[in-house]
Amino acid sequence: MAQAKNTAEALRPEDFVILRERSAPSDLLVREPVGYWKDAWRRLRRNKVAMTSLVVLGLFLIMIIIGPYLRGYDYITAAPQYKNADMSAQFWLGADALGRDLFSRLWVGTRVSFVIAIVCTAVQVVVGCLYGSVMAYFGGIVDEIMMRILEVITAIPSLLITILIMIALGNSAFSLLVALCIASWCPTARVVRGQIMQLRESEYVMAAEAMGERPMRIILRHLLPNIMGILILDVATSIPGYIFQEAGLSFIGLGLQTPAISLGLLISNGQAVMNSHVNQLIFPAAVLCIMVLAFNLLGDGLRNALDPKFRK
Amino acid sequence: MDNLLEIKGLRVSYHTYQGEVQSVRGVDLEIGQEESVALVGESGCGKSVTGKSILRLIQAPGEILPGSQITFDGRDVLSLSKKELRAYRGGQASIIFQDALAALNPTMTVGRQIMENLLYHRKIGKREARAEAIRLLGEVGIPNPEKRVDQYPHEFSGGMRQRVMIAIAFACQPQLLIADEPTTALDVTIQAQIIKLLKQLQRENHTSILMITHDLGVVASIAQRIFVMYSGVIVERGSSDDIFYRPRHPYTRALLQAVPRMDQEGKQELNSIEGTPPDLIAPPEGCPFASRCKYAMPVCARLAPEVTDFGGGHRCACWLYHEMAPRVAELNDPDAAPAGEEVGQ
Amino acid sequence: MSEHNTPLIQVKHLKKYFPAGRKEVVKAIDDISFDIYERETVGLVGESGCGKTTTGRINLVLYDKTDGQVLYRGQDVHQMSRAERYRFKKNAQIVFQDPYSSLDPRMTVADIIGEGIDVHHLAANKRERLEKIYSYLRAVGLNESHASRFVHEFSGGQRQRIGIARALAVEPEFIMLDEPISALDVSIQAQVVNLLIRLQREKGLTYLFVAHDLAMVKHISDRIVVMYLGTVVETAASDALYGKPMHPYTQSLIAAVPIPDPEKERRRSEETIQGEATIAGATQGCRFRTRCKYATEACAREMPSLREVEPGHFVACHNLDQVGR
Numbered sequence: 001m002a003q004a005k006n007t008a009e010a011l012r013p014e015d016f017v018i019l020r021e022r023s024a025p026s027d028l029l030v031r032e033p034v035g036y037w038k039d040a041w042r043r044l045r046r047n048k049v050a051m052t053s054l055v056v057l058g059l060f061l062i063m064i065i066i067g068p069y070l071r072g073y074d075y076i077t078a079a080p081q082y083k084n085a086d087m088s089a090q091f092w093l094g095a096d097a098l099g100r101d102l103f104s105r106l107w108v109g110t111r112v113s114f115v116i117a118i119v120c121t122a123v124q125v126v127v128g129c130l131y132g133s134v135m136a137y138f139g140g141i142v143d144e145i146m147m148r149i150l151e152v153i154t155a156i157p158s159l160l161i162t163i164l165i166m167i168a169l170g171n172s173a174f175s176l177l178v179a180l181c182i183a184s185w186c187p188t189a190r191v192v193r194g195q196i197m198q199l200r201e202s203e204y205v206m207a208a209e210a211m212g213e214r215p216m217r218i219i220l221r222h223l224l225p226n227i228m229g230i231l232i233l234d235v236a237t238s239i240p241g242y243i244f245q246e247a248g249l250s251f252i253g254l255g256l257q258t259p260a261i262s263l264g265l266l267i268s269n270g271q272a273v274m275n276s277h278v279n280q281l282i283f284p285a286a287v288l289c290i291m292v293l294a295f296n297l298l299g300d301g302l303r304n305a306l307d308p309k310f311r312k
Numbered sequence: 313m314d315n316l317l318e319i320k321g322l323r324v325s326y327h328t329y330q331g332e333v334q335s336v337r338g339v340d341l342e343i344g345q346e347e348s349v350a351l352v353g354e355s356g357c358g359k360s361v362t363g364k365s366i367l368r369l370i371q372a373p374g375e376i377l378p379g380s381q382i383t384f385d386g387r388d389v390l391s392l393s394k395k396e397l398r399a400y401r402g403g404q405a406s407i408i409f410q411d412a413l414a415a416l417n418p419t420m421t422v423g424r425q426i427m428e429n430l431l432y433h434r435k436i437g438k439r440e441a442r443a444e445a446i447r448l449l450g451e452v453g454i455p456n457p458e459k460r461v462d463q464y465p466h467e468f469s470g471g472m473r474q475r476v477m478i479a480i481a482f483a484c485q486p487q488l489l490i491a492d493e494p495t496t497a498l499d500v501t502i503q504a505q506i507i508k509l510l511k512q513l514q515r516e517n518h519t520s521i522l523m524i525t526h527d528l529g530v531v532a533s534i535a536q537r538i539f540v541m542y543s544g545v546i547v548e549r550g551s552s553d554d555i556f557y558r559p560r561h562p563y564t565r566a567l568l569q570a571v572p573r574m575d576q577e578g579k580q581e582l583n584s585i586e587g588t589p590p591d592l593i594a595p596p597e598g599c600p601f602a603s604r605c606k607y608a609m610p611v612c613a614r615l616a617p618e619v620t621d622f623g624g625g626h627r628c629a630c631w632l633y634h635e636m637a638p639r640v641a642e643l644n645d646p647d648a649a650p651a652g653e654e655v656g657q
Numbered sequence: 658m659s660e661h662n663t664p665l666i667q668v669k670h671l672k673k674y675f676p677a678g679r680k681e682v683v684k685a686i687d688d689i690s691f692d693i694y695e696r697e698t699v700g701l702v703g704e705s706g707c708g709k710t711t712t713g714r715i716n717l718v719l720y721d722k723t724d725g726q727v728l729y730r731g732q733d734v735h736q737m738s739r740a741e742r743y744r745f746k747k748n749a750q751i752v753f754q755d756p757y758s759s760l761d762p763r764m765t766v767a768d769i770i771g772e773g774i775d776v777h778h779l780a781a782n783k784r785e786r787l788e789k790i791y792s793y794l795r796a797v798g799l800n801e802s803h804a805s806r807f808v809h810e811f812s813g814g815q816r817q818r819i820g821i822a823r824a825l826a827v828e829p830e831f832i833m834l835d836e837p838i839s840a841l842d843v844s845i846q847a848q849v850v851n852l853l854i855r856l857q858r859e860k861g862l863t864y865l866f867v868a869h870d871l872a873m874v875k876h877i878s879d880r881i882v883v884m885y886l887g888t889v890v891e892t893a894a895s896d897a898l899y900g901k902p903m904h905p906y907t908q909s910l911i912a913a914v915p916i917p918d919p920e921k922e923r924r925r926s927e928e929t930i931q932g933e934a935t936i937a938g939a940t941q942g943c944r945f946r947t948r949c950k951y952a953t954e955a956c957a958r959e960m961p962s963l964r965e966v967e968p969g970h971f972v973a974c975h976n977l978d979q980v981g982r
Contacts, residue, residue: 015611016637039329203759207820210717211773211827212746221772225763354842355813469933470705499704499869501930504913526842529915533922552919570847571917572872574899582876584847586798588812 040229043305050301053294060291064114067107075104076259084277094279096269102280105261110287112256113263116177117242121235123181128188129231133219135189136196143193154186162245163254171257180245188234195227229306236299240292247288263288316487316520317343317366320381324361327373331593335361335374337544343488343520350523350535350552352567354589358544363490363524367401368392385487403433406481410493412473416465422449422476423461426483433484448479453509471502478509485517492524507534528571532556537625540564543589543600550626560620560628560643563601599631607632607640663730664692665831665863666716671725673711673887685711687887688725690963693831698857698864700878700895702871702910704934708887709867710754713833716865717749718742729831747777750824754836756816760808766819767804770794773827793822797852814845818852825856831863839870850877871914875899880969883907886934886944889963893970903972905980906945943975951976 044050068075071092082091082099093102135146162179169175199205200223208218224231243263249255250264251271258265263284270281324336336358343349353359365376368389382389384405392400409415417425426445430436436444442461449457452475465473474494481489491510495503511534514521523534531538531552538555540548540563548561559565569583587604590596596603602612611631620633632640673686686708693699701709714720716727718734727734729745737745753759760769770790773779780786791801797818808816817837824832834853838846854877856862868874874881874895881898883891883906891904902908909930916922932948943961946952955975963971974980 011611011634011636013636015614016609016631016634018607018609018638018640042329203753203755204761206719207751207753207759207823208772210719210746210751211776212743213772213776222761226761228763354844471933499934500871500913501704501909502933503915504930527915528843528917532917532919533915556917556919567844568917570844572876574872574875574911574914582847582851584851585844586848588814
C-alpha cells in the first residue's frame with residue numbers, strides 16, 4: 001500500500017480541513033514542451049559522428065564563400081611563369097598547368113559543384129513532392145496515368161538520358177542541371193506517394209476534409225509536414241550523389257568544360273599531371289571525398305534522429 | 313494462508329528522454345491459490361506494468377528497481393536464471409493481452425503457435441501436441457477446431473483471436489493467468505462470452521487469475537478481491553463486496569459513480585472526476601489523488617496518506633480516516649455507497 | 658420526438674456495398690432509414706462491423722454511398738454543388754474515436770482548432786482568430802496555456818476535448834460523434850459526456866452518437882437506432898428501448914452489459930448470446946437468425962421490415978409474439 005513513513009512529522013488540526021472551495025483541478029502540464037524538431041535535434045547532438053560531419057560541412061561552407069578571395073589571386077587568367085608551381089608559402093597548394101593558384105581554384109570548384117548539387121536536390125524534392133502527393137491524394141485515374149508516366153521515365157537508363165541531353169544542349173552549367181534533374185525526382189515521387197497514401201487514411205486528414213479544407217491545402221498543411229523527416233533524409237542523401245555525378249561527368253568530359261571550374265574538372269586536370277605534380281590531384285579529390293563522406297554520415301545521423309522508433 | 317504470488321514494494325521506472333517516469337511506486341499485492349484478483353485503475357496508473365513485472369516482461373527503458381520483491385510459489389522471481397524464467401513463463405504463469413492480433417505471430421498458423429508452447433514445456437511428441445492443440449481450441453469454444461488449427465491469425469475475428477490467446481495461455485495448465493484488459497477491445501456480447509470462458513477454465517484448471525482492467529463492471533462478476541490502483545500506488549484494497557458496497561477511498565467511490573447506470577432516466581450529468589492524473593515524471597509528494605479529490609485537505613498535498621485497516625483485508629490509504637480528520641458521512645456510511653442503489657433493467 | 662417536426666437529417670434506404678471477389682458484394686449497409694431531428698441526440702448502436710461508423714461517415718459525405726439518399730434540410734448531400742457542400746461542411750462536423758490518430762501531430766493545438774476558422778473565414782483578423790481559439794479551449798475545459806502545445810503532450814481525454822473544440826470551431830449545427838469515448842477511461846468518459854451534454858444545451862447542437870457502449874448511449878441519447886450487420890433492427894426513444902427492448906438482438910445486447918454490482922452479477926443467469934456477428938450464412942432473410950433462439954423458417958426466407966409496434970417504437974422481427982420480455 002502507499003508509503004506510510006511520514007508519521008514523525010507533526011500533524012496540525014488545520015491540516016485536516018476539507019477545502020470545498022479550491023481552484024478548479026486544472027489540467028496542468030508539468031513536462032517541458034518537447035517538440036518533434038527540438039527532440040530530433042537533441043538526439044542528433046548526441047551523435048558524435050554526425051555532429052563532426054556537421055562541423056566539417058560548416059567549415060566547407062565558410063570556405064566556399066570566402067576561400068577563393070583569401071589569397072587575393074586572379075584564379076582565371078593564365079600566368080605561365082608559375083606553371084605547375086609546387087606548394088609554397090605563395091601558393092599553399094601549388095599552381096596548375098597554367099600557373100593559377102590551386103587553393104583559390106579549389107574553393108571555386110567546390111562552390112560550383114556544391115551549388116549544382118543543391119539546385120538539383122531542390123528541384124528533385126519540390127517536383128517529387130508535388131508529383132507524388134498529387135498522385136497519392138487524388139488516386140484513381142490520375143494516379144494511374146501519372147504512375148505510367150513515371151514508369152516510362154524510370155525505364156530509361158538515367159546515364160543515357162544525361163548523356164543525350166548534354167550532347168543535345170551542349171556543355172553548360174544549365175544543361176548539366178537539366179540533365180541531372182530530368183529523371184532524378186522519380187524515386188522521390190514514389191516515396192512521397194507511398195507515405196502520403198498511408199497518411200491519407202489517417203483521421204486527421206479526414207477531419208480536415210470534413211471541415212471543407214481544399215485538397216491542395218490539405219497536402220501543404222497536413223501531408224507534407226508529416227513526411228518532413230523523410231524528405232530531409234532524401235535531401236541529405238541526394239546531395240552527395242549529385243556531387244559525385246557532376247564530378248564523374250566532368251571528369252569524362254561530358255559535364256562542364258574548361259574554362260569552367262568544378263571539382264570534377266580539377267580532378268580531371270590533376271589526373272593528367274599526377275605523375276609529376278600529385279598535389280594537383282590529391283587536394284580536389286580529398287575535398288570531394290571528405291564532403292561526400294560528411295554528407296553521408298550526417299544523413300545516417302539524421303535518419304536515427306528523425307526516426308520515431310528511437311524516441312523515448 | 314499460503315499465497316501463490318506475493319509482491320512487496322514493487323517499484324518500476326521507465327527512463328525516458330524527458331526523465332524518469334515512476335510507473336509503479338511501491339505496490340504490495342498477493343494472490344492466493346485458485347483465487348481471482350482484480351487490479352483496477354485508469355490507463356497510465358501502472359496496472360499493466362505491475363502485471364508484466366510478474367512475468368519479468370519489463371524491457372528497457374523500463375526497469376524493476378532494486379528492493380522490489382516478487383515471490384511465486386515460494387520462489388524469488390526476480391532472481392530466476394534465464395532457463396528457469398523460460399520454464400516459468402508460459403509454464404507456471406502466463407499472460408493474455410488486450411490486443412490479441414499484436415500478440416500472435418501473423419506468419420504462423422495458430423496450431424503451430426499453440427504447439428510451440430506445448431512442445432517447449434511438456435515432454436510430448438509433435439503428433440500429440442497437434443491433437444492437444446485441437447483439443448484446446450475446441451475447449452475455448454472455437455468451432456471446427458480440426459480445420460481452424462491450420463489457419464492464420466488474420467483469418468480469425470477479434471473474439472476468436474482472444475480465444476486462441478487463451479488456448480495458448482492455458483496450454484500448460486498454468487497456476488496463474490494474468491489477463492491484461494482481455495475484453496477491452498471486444499464487443500459486449502463477445503466480452504460476456506470471454507468472461508464466462510475464463511471463469512470456466514479457471515474452475516477446471518484450478519488457476520489463479522489476476523484480472524487487470526479499467527472497467528469495474530467486468531470485475532464485479534469475476535473477482536473475489538479487488539485492488540484499486542492510482543498513479544502507481546494501491547489506494548484501496550478489499551473483497552469485492554467491500555469495494556463495491558463500502559468503498560472508502562474517494563477515488564474508488566468516484567470511479568463507481570462515474571459508471572453510467574442503465575436505470576437512470578433521461579439525460580443527466582454523470583458524476584465525473586475532473587482533471588487528469590498526475591504526471592509520473594514528477595509525482596506529487598502527498599496523495600496523488602489530492603488535486604482531483606472532492607475532500608482534499610491541506611495535509612493531502614503535503615504528505616503521503618497513512619493506511620487505515622477496516623478489517624477483513626479491507627485497507628485504504630487516505631487521510632480522511634486519520635483521527636484528526638473530519639468524518640465524511642457518505643464515505644463512512646455504507647448505505648450511501650453507490651452500488652447499494654438499484655440497478656435493474 | 659414529437660416536439661421537433663422537421664428532421665435535420667433524413668437517411669432514406671441507404672445502401673453501401675463493397676465488392677468482394679469476382680461477383681460477390683458485401684452489403685455493409687443494406688437499406689437503412691432513420692431521421693435525426695433538430696436538437697436531439699440519436700444514438701447509433703451496434704457491434705463492430707455493423708456499419709454504424711460507415712453510415713455516419715456517408716452522412717457527412719466522407720464516404721460514397723451505393724444507393725439511397727441522405728437529406729440535410731431536405732437537400733441530398735451527395736448531389737450538392739461545390740458551394741453548397743462547402744456550406745454543408747461548416748454545418749456538419751465529426752469527432753473521431755481515436756484521440757491519437759485524429760489530431761495532426763505536427764500542428765499546435767491553436768492551429769488544429771484554428772483550421773476550421775481559417776477555412777470558413779470566421780475571424781476577421783489574427784487577434785479575433787486567437788480570441789476564438791481561446792474561447793473554444795475554455796469551452797472544453799482547457800486554457801490559453803495549452804494553445805501553443807503539441808498534441809503528444811496531452812492525455813487521451815484532453816486530446817478528445819481538443820478534437821471537440823476543433824469540431825466546435827466552425828460553429829456547426831450537427832456533430833457526428835464517432836465512438837468519442839470508447840478509447841477513454843471510465844472517469845474521463847464521464848467528463849467528456851458531461852461536456853458534450855453541456856455544449857448541446859448551450860449551443861443547440863444536434864448529435865449522432867455512434868457507440869457500442871449501451872449504458873453510455875442510453876445516458877446521452879433521446880432516441881436510439883440499433884443496427885445489426887448493416888440493417889436496422891430496432892428504433893425507439895431511449896427510455897422505451899431500455900425499458901422494453903423488443904428485438905431479440907437488442908435484448909441480448911442489453912443483457913450482456915456487465916453490472917458493477919457483485920450481488921447482481923452472482924444472481925444473473927450465466928446465459929450469454931452464442932456466436933459472433935458474421936454475414937456468412939445469412940445472406941437471405943434476417944441476419945440475426947443464426948444467433949437467435951427464436952429463429953423460425955420465416956426468418957430464413959424473408960428479411961423482416963421495420964414495423965411500428967408502439968408509437969415511435971419500430972422493430973424488425975417476424976416473431977415478436979414469441980420473443981419473451
